Amino acid sequence: MLDNAFEALKKYDWGTDRAPVTPISDAAAAAHGNPEARKDLESRLLAALKSDISRDAKDYVCRVLTLVGSAAAAPVLSKLLADENHSHMARFALERIPAPEAADALRDALPKLPAKLKIGAISSIGNRGDAHAVSALKGLLEDGDAAVARAAAAALGHIGNAAAEQALRAAHPSSGVVQQAVIDARLACAESLLAVGNAGEALAVYDSLAGDQQPRLVRLAATRGKLACAAKTA
Amino acid sequence: MxxxxxxxxxxxxxxxxxxxxxxxxxxxxxxxxxxxxxxxxxxxxxxxxxxxxxxxxxxxxxxxxxxxxxxxxxxxxxxxxxxxxxxxxxxxxxxxxxxxxxxxxxxxxxxxxxxxxxxxxxxxxxxxxxxxxxxxxxxxxxxxxxxxxxxxxxxxxxxxxxxxxxxxxRVLEDYRKFVDPAWAGEFGKLKSINVNVDPLPQLCNLPAEDMTEKIDWDLWLGPAPWAPYNSKRCSGSFSINGASWRSFGDYSGGGMTDWGAHHFGGATFVADVRELQPAEVTYHEENGRPYLSYRYPNGFMLYHNRPNTGNLHIEGSDEAAVPKPVPGYQGEGGIYGDFIHCVKTREKPFRDIELAVNSAVVSHLGNIAYALKRSLKWDVARQEFPGDEEANRLVDRARREPWQL
Missing domain, CATH: 3.40.50.720 (NAD(P)-binding Rossmann-like Domain)
Known part of the structure; x- marks a missing residue:
C-alpha cells in the first residue's frame, strides 16, 4: 500500500485525489515507537523530495517530514531554503525537527538568503528558541532592510534569555518600526527572565523602559513589569 | 439577564x-x-x-x-x-x-x-x-x-x-440552561460531560481556478502555505465539509475548533474548569470509531464523541457541590456590550483571551491525538507534551514569510 502511495505521489498535484497518497501520512503516525519504520519512511520521503514531483507533492512531503524528519533531512531541506517556491515548506519541516542539525541549517542559511526568505528563516530560528543564534541575530538588528531587522528583534524576544536581551539592549535602530520591535522583544525577554526566577535582570529591563522618553504604552508595560518583579521578590 | x-x-x-x-x-x-x-x-x-x-x-x-x-x-x-x-x-x-x-x-x-x-x-x-x-x-x-x-x-x-x-x-447564551443548575449544585459534583462535534480538519489540494473576485490573494493566504486561488478554499461560508476555509487545516482546526469553540467552551463553563487545561487526553476506539477522553487536574472528565452519548450529556454525582454565583456579561448588549464595558473600565471580559485559549486548547489537543491516533499527556505549565518528541512537533507550525508572531 505504501509503495502505491509513493507511486501516486509522482502524479499528485492540486486538484488530484488525495486518497492515494494518504497512506504516507498514516504511516508517519503509525511509525511511533518504531525507529526503523520512521527511518525507512524518512528515506523514501527525502528521495521523493529530490525527485521531479510537483510543488504540491513536495509540500506534502515536507508536511510529513514535520513528523518523521531527523538530522538526515536537514541537508536536503536546507537546499530548498533559497528557493522561493519551497522555502516556507522546507521550514515547515525544519522548524519542527528537534535535531540540532535542523537548527544549524537555518542559521547557516541566513547569510545566503534574500531578504524575504531570510525573514522566514529568522522567524523559524526564533520559534525554535535557538539560543545559539543570538550572535547571528544581533548582527541583523541593524540590517539595512527594516523588515529583516524587525524580524531579528522578534526572534530574539522569542529566545528570551539574558544574552538575547543584551543584544537587543545594545541595538541602535534608526527605524521607528524596528525600535518598536526591539522594545517589544526586550519586554518579552524580561517576562521570560522573570519566569525563570531572574527578577534582577528583568527589573533592569523594565527600569530602562520606564522613562519619560518612552511612549505611554511602553511606560505602562514597564511599570506593570516592575510590579510583577516586586511581587516575585516580596 | x-x-x-x-x-x-x-x-x-x-x-x-x-x-x-x-x-x-x-x-x-x-x-x-x-x-x-x-x-x-x-x-x-x-x-x-x-x-x-x-x-x-x-x-x-x-x-x-x-x-x-x-x-x-x-x-x-x-x-x-x-x-x-x-x-x-x-x-x-x-x-x-x-x-x-x-x-x-x-x-x-x-x-x-x-x-x-x-x-x-x-x-x-x-x-x-x-x-x-x-x-x-x-x-x-x-x-x-x-x-x-x-x-x-x-x-x-x-x-x-x-x-x-x-x-x-454561545458559551454563555446557549449553555445557560446547563450552567445555572450545575453551578447551583443540582447535579452534585460533576464527573463528566460529553461533547459531540465534527469533523477533523482536512488537507486542501483544491485545483487552481480563475480569480473571479478582486482579492489580495497573497494577503489572504498570509502566514499559511502558498496555494493557488480557489473560491472554496477562501469561502467564508459556514461549511466545514470542504466548501470553505473552515474545513482545511492550513486555515482552521475544522469542526473540532470551529464548533468546538462553542461546545467545549460551554462544557468547560458548565463544569467550571474554564481556567484549567486538560492534563491528558486518551485516545479510544470502539468498533473502529475513535473517541477521546480528557482528564482535568481536578479529576473532571471531558469526553469527545463518546459512543451512544448525546452532546452536552452531563454526568453528575451524589457528592455535594457548593452553590456559587454564575459569572455573566457586564454592560448592556450581550458579548459585544461586555467587551465595550471592559474597554471602558479595564476589567477582564467574560471571554477573556486566557479563558478562550483554554477552550481552544481542548480542540487542538484533540486534533493532535486524532492525527497521531494515540493518547497524550499535556504539561500545562510548560505547554508541551512531556517526553513526547513527536507530539511536540505539532504544537506549532512555521509561518510563511514575511509573517511571524
Whole structure:
C-alpha cells in the first residue's frame, strides 16, 4: 500500500485525489515507537523530495517530514531554503525537527538568503528558541532592510534569555518600526527572565523602559513589569 | 439577564439601508446628543475581516451609541466597498476609511479597539499586532490555530494591558440552561460531560481556478502555505465539509475548533474548569470509531464523541457541590456590550483571551491525538507534551514569510 502511495505521489498535484497518497501520512503516525519504520519512511520521503514531483507533492512531503524528519533531512531541506517556491515548506519541516542539525541549517542559511526568505528563516530560528543564534541575530538588528531587522528583534524576544536581551539592549535602530520591535522583544525577554526566577535582570529591563522618553504604552508595560518583579521578590 | 441575540447580516443591512434612505440633516457622529455620548466618550473602533462573522460583529458595534466605527479592513474589494457604504449610510457621512492591509489600520492612533473576524490562520498575528499597537481586541472564535499561539496572545494582552475578548457568544447564551443548575449544585459534583462535534480538519489540494473576485490573494493566504486561488478554499461560508476555509487545516482546526469553540467552551463553563487545561487526553476506539477522553487536574472528565452519548450529556454525582454565583456579561448588549464595558473600565471580559485559549486548547489537543491516533499527556505549565518528541512537533507550525508572531 505504501509503495502505491509513493507511486501516486509522482502524479499528485492540486486538484488530484488525495486518497492515494494518504497512506504516507498514516504511516508517519503509525511509525511511533518504531525507529526503523520512521527511518525507512524518512528515506523514501527525502528521495521523493529530490525527485521531479510537483510543488504540491513536495509540500506534502515536507508536511510529513514535520513528523518523521531527523538530522538526515536537514541537508536536503536546507537546499530548498533559497528557493522561493519551497522555502516556507522546507521550514515547515525544519522548524519542527528537534535535531540540532535542523537548527544549524537555518542559521547557516541566513547569510545566503534574500531578504524575504531570510525573514522566514529568522522567524523559524526564533520559534525554535535557538539560543545559539543570538550572535547571528544581533548582527541583523541593524540590517539595512527594516523588515529583516524587525524580524531579528522578534526572534530574539522569542529566545528570551539574558544574552538575547543584551543584544537587543545594545541595538541602535534608526527605524521607528524596528525600535518598536526591539522594545517589544526586550519586554518579552524580561517576562521570560522573570519566569525563570531572574527578577534582577528583568527589573533592569523594565527600569530602562520606564522613562519619560518612552511612549505611554511602553511606560505602562514597564511599570506593570516592575510590579510583577516586586511581587516575585516580596 | 436578558438574552442578547446575535445580529444577523439581514439585521445589519436593514439598519444600514434605512439610514441611507434618510435625508441628510446633521450627523450625531459629529457631536453628542441626548441619547448619545459625545465623541470624546465613545470607543473608536475598526474592523479587520468583514466576512460572514465580521459583518455581524460590525453591525453589533455599529449600532452601539457608545461606539464610533471609523475604519475597516478586508482583502476583498467588494467587501470593502459594501461595508463602507453601510457604515457611511449609518452615520450619514463619508468618514469610514477602508484598508486592504491591516497594518495601516492598526497604525492609526485614533482607534481604540478593533474586532477581528478573519480566517483563523490570521488571528494570532492580528491580536498580537493589535496589542502592540495599543488596541483593545474582540477576536472571533476559535482564537488560535496552534497550541503555541495562545500563550503568546495572552502575553501580548497582559504586556500592554489590553482588553482582549474571545468571540463565542454561545458559551454563555446557549449553555445557560446547563450552567445555572450545575453551578447551583443540582447535579452534585460533576464527573463528566460529553461533547459531540465534527469533523477533523482536512488537507486542501483544491485545483487552481480563475480569480473571479478582486482579492489580495497573497494577503489572504498570509502566514499559511502558498496555494493557488480557489473560491472554496477562501469561502467564508459556514461549511466545514470542504466548501470553505473552515474545513482545511492550513486555515482552521475544522469542526473540532470551529464548533468546538462553542461546545467545549460551554462544557468547560458548565463544569467550571474554564481556567484549567486538560492534563491528558486518551485516545479510544470502539468498533473502529475513535473517541477521546480528557482528564482535568481536578479529576473532571471531558469526553469527545463518546459512543451512544448525546452532546452536552452531563454526568453528575451524589457528592455535594457548593452553590456559587454564575459569572455573566457586564454592560448592556450581550458579548459585544461586555467587551465595550471592559474597554471602558479595564476589567477582564467574560471571554477573556486566557479563558478562550483554554477552550481552544481542548480542540487542538484533540486534533493532535486524532492525527497521531494515540493518547497524550499535556504539561500545562510548560505547554508541551512531556517526553513526547513527536507530539511536540505539532504544537506549532512555521509561518510563511514575511509573517511571524
Amino acid at each position: 436578558p438574552k442578547a441575540r446575535k445580529p444577523s447580516r439581514r439585521d445589519f443591512l436593514k439598519t444600514a439601508g434605512a439610514a441611507m434612505a434618510a435625508p441628510y440633516i446633521i450627523t450625531s457622529a459629529a457631536r453628542g446628543s441626548a441619547d448619545r455620548p459625545p465623541p470624546s466618550d465613545r470607543i473608536v473602533m475598526g474592523g479587520i475581516g468583514i466576512g460572514n462573522m465580521g459583518r455581524g460583529d460590525q453591525g453589533a458595534f455599529l449600532n452601539r451609541k457608545d461606539v464610533q466605527y471609523v475604519a475597516l479592513c478586508d482583502v476583498r474589494e467588494e467587501v470593502r466597498e459594501k461595508s463602507k457604504a453601510g457604515i457611511d449610510g449609518h452615520y450619514k457621512n463619508q468618514d469610514c476609511k477602508v484598508y486592504n492591509d491591516f497594518r495601516e489600520l492598526l497604525a492609526r492612533p485614533d482607534i481604540d479597539a478593533v474586532h477581528i473576524a478573519t480566517p483563523d490562520h490570521w488571528h494570532a498575528i492580528l491580536v498580537i499586532e493589535a496589542c502592540r499597537a495599543g488596541k483593545d481586541v474582540y477576536c472571533q472564535k476559535p482564537e488560535t490555530l496552534t497550541l503555541r499561539e495562545g500563550p503568546l496572545m495572552i502575553a501580548a494582552a497582559r504586556r500592554y494591558g489590553r482588553v482582549v475578548s474571545g468571540g463565542s457568544q
